[in-house]
Structure formats: C-alpha cells, structure tokens
Amino acid sequence: MRILICYASTEGQTRKICRFCAEQLMARGDSVEMLPAEEAGEIDLAIFDAAILAGSVHVGRLQARLADFAAAHAGVLNGMPTLLLVVSLAIAGDDPGDRAELDRIAAGFAQKAGWTPGQVAHVAGAFRFTEYDFFRALAMRWIAHRKGERINPQKDTEYTDWAALADLIRGWPAG
Ligand SMILES: Cc1cc2nc3c(=O)[nH]c(=O)nc-3n(C[C@H](O)[C@H](O)[C@H](O)COP(=O)(O)O)c2cc1C
Incomplete structure (x- = not known):
C-alpha cells in the first residue's frame, strides 16, 4: 500500500512516533511518505491508498495546522482507510475523566474537519x-x-x- 503519514509535532515526540510507524509499515512492504502538516497542504491525496494523521495535545487541542490539513482533504480522507493518532500525556495516566476529555478532543477535531477517521488511537507522549x-x-x-x-x-x-x-x-x- 502507499501510505501518507501527515503529522504535527510541537516538541518532537509525535514526529518520533510517526517515524516509528513509518518503519513498521515499510518493514511489511508498504511505501510511506511522511510529511509535516505545514508542508502537506498541496499534496494530491489520490495517489495514496491510506493515511495516518497524527498530532499532539497542547492545552486541550491538537495543532491548528493539522486541523487545516484534515479540513482541506476531508473529502478524500473519508474515502480511504485512515487512522488518527492523538499524542498526549493524559493518556499515560489512568484517570477516566482525562480519557473522556481526550475522546472529546479527538471527536471535536474530526467533526470540525468534516472527517470521520476509520480509527482513532491515543498514544502516550513525553515530557521533553x-x-x-x-x-x-x-x-x-x-x-x-x-x-x-x-x-x-x-x-x-x-x-x-x-x-x-x-x-x-x-x-x-x-x-
Ligand atoms: C505547553 C504544553 C501543554 C500541554 N497540554 C497538554 C494537555 O492539555 N493534555 C495532555 O494530555 N498533554 C498535554 N501536553 C503534553 C503533550 O501532549 C506531550 O508532551 C506530547 O508528547 C507532545 O508531543 P510533541 O512533542 O509531538 O508536540 C502539553 C505539553 C506542553 C508542552
């Protein structure tokens, strides 16, 4: 499969997470293009079979540049397998309130973009x-x-x- 990984990373952990995902995918034979959201605006998504979008939570929201990308490409994203990776520190704890808040952040992000991710996964980040x-x-x-x-x-x-x-x-x- 040809897979796009589009990410926003403020301190670098989401980039590291995406690089790891890219390595896993390439090891199984997929071809992967990994782009920061601010450089992915013009990309023709139709050349990909699937896409991963990844961003990190800062003060209760994912990066605006990732939101812009998701909104600009929602139509194509909705027609292919997709995965939204939400990187945060709250998911590293076991507070159900935090978990509910992260689910709200992910749902709000997707809804605002007009994109329905095929799958949403929360990933613990890092103190950097x-x-x-x-x-x-x-x-x-x-x-x-x-x-x-x-x-x-x-x-x-x-x-x-x-x-x-x-x-x-x-x-x-x-x-
Ligand atoms: C200023 C700031 C605000 C943050 N706000 C939140 C938050 O609201 N909820 C949360 O779970 N994590 C929060 N974090 C933790 C980040 O999501 C975490 O450090 C993540 O690994 C950052 O990923 P990045 O390095 O790709 O930007 C915050 C981190 C910073 C530096």
Missing part, C-alpha cells in the same frame, strides 16, 4: 524538558506535580509504549 522554554518547563513541572508524577526536570521522560504502537500498526488498516 530539553525542548521547553522556561515557562513551558514550569507549567509541565506543575502538571507533573499535580498528577503526583515523579519526574526529573533535567531530562526527557518518554511514556510512549512502542510495543503497543507496533501492535496497533500491525492491525491497521483492519480487514
């Missing part, structure tokens, strides 16, 4: 203190503290479950 400016670092330390999470603000902490992600990609698209 090496990428944060002072205020982001402060905000993230506060979030970690509030969650009772023990983190080292001198280094990055990754929550992504790579084995689960490989399983997900192995089973996609279903059928």
Whole structure:
C-alpha cells in the first residue's frame, strides 16, 4: 500500500512516533511518505491508498495546522482507510475523566474537519524538558506535580509504549 503519514509535532515526540510507524509499515512492504502538516497542504491525496494523521495535545487541542490539513482533504480522507493518532500525556495516566476529555478532543477535531477517521488511537507522549522554554518547563513541572508524577526536570521522560504502537500498526488498516 502507499501510505501518507501527515503529522504535527510541537516538541518532537509525535514526529518520533510517526517515524516509528513509518518503519513498521515499510518493514511489511508498504511505501510511506511522511510529511509535516505545514508542508502537506498541496499534496494530491489520490495517489495514496491510506493515511495516518497524527498530532499532539497542547492545552486541550491538537495543532491548528493539522486541523487545516484534515479540513482541506476531508473529502478524500473519508474515502480511504485512515487512522488518527492523538499524542498526549493524559493518556499515560489512568484517570477516566482525562480519557473522556481526550475522546472529546479527538471527536471535536474530526467533526470540525468534516472527517470521520476509520480509527482513532491515543498514544502516550513525553515530557521533553530539553525542548521547553522556561515557562513551558514550569507549567509541565506543575502538571507533573499535580498528577503526583515523579519526574526529573533535567531530562526527557518518554511514556510512549512502542510495543503497543507496533501492535496497533500491525492491525491497521483492519480487514
Ligand atoms: C505547553 C504544553 C501543554 C500541554 N497540554 C497538554 C494537555 O492539555 N493534555 C495532555 O494530555 N498533554 C498535554 N501536553 C503534553 C503533550 O501532549 C506531550 O508532551 C506530547 O508528547 C507532545 O508531543 P510533541 O512533542 O509531538 O508536540 C502539553 C505539553 C506542553 C508542552
């Protein structure tokens, strides 16, 4: 299959997740094009058989550039197998309220774009203190503290479950 992976990544973890997905897909013989959303606007989606869109949650929403891409290409996306990957830190916890909020974020994103993803998956991201400016670092330390999470603000902490992600990609698209 020819597969497009279109992503938005603010601190780099979603890009890393997409690269991993691309490697999994290529290992099984698919051909993959991986593009940041801001460079994918003009692409002709008709040359692909399937697409993965991936973005990360920042203050309760996915990146606007990914939303713009999804809205611009909703018609074609709705006619092919698709997967929306929503990267967040909240999914790394076990709070049902957080989970419900992430489901709302994903549903709102898709509805606003006029796109119905074939599958939606939540993927745990990372604390990337090496990428944060002072205020982001402060905000993230506060979030970690509030969650009772023990983190080292001198280094990055990754929550992504790579084995689960490989399983997900192995089973996609279903059928
Ligand atoms: C300023 C900021 C705000 C964030 N807001 C949320 C949030 O509202 N909910 C959440 O679950 N994660 C939140 N996160 C965590 C990110 O989703 C997580 O770090 C993810 O790995 C970022 O992916 P990226 O590196 O591809 O941008 C936030 C991170 C930052 C830096």
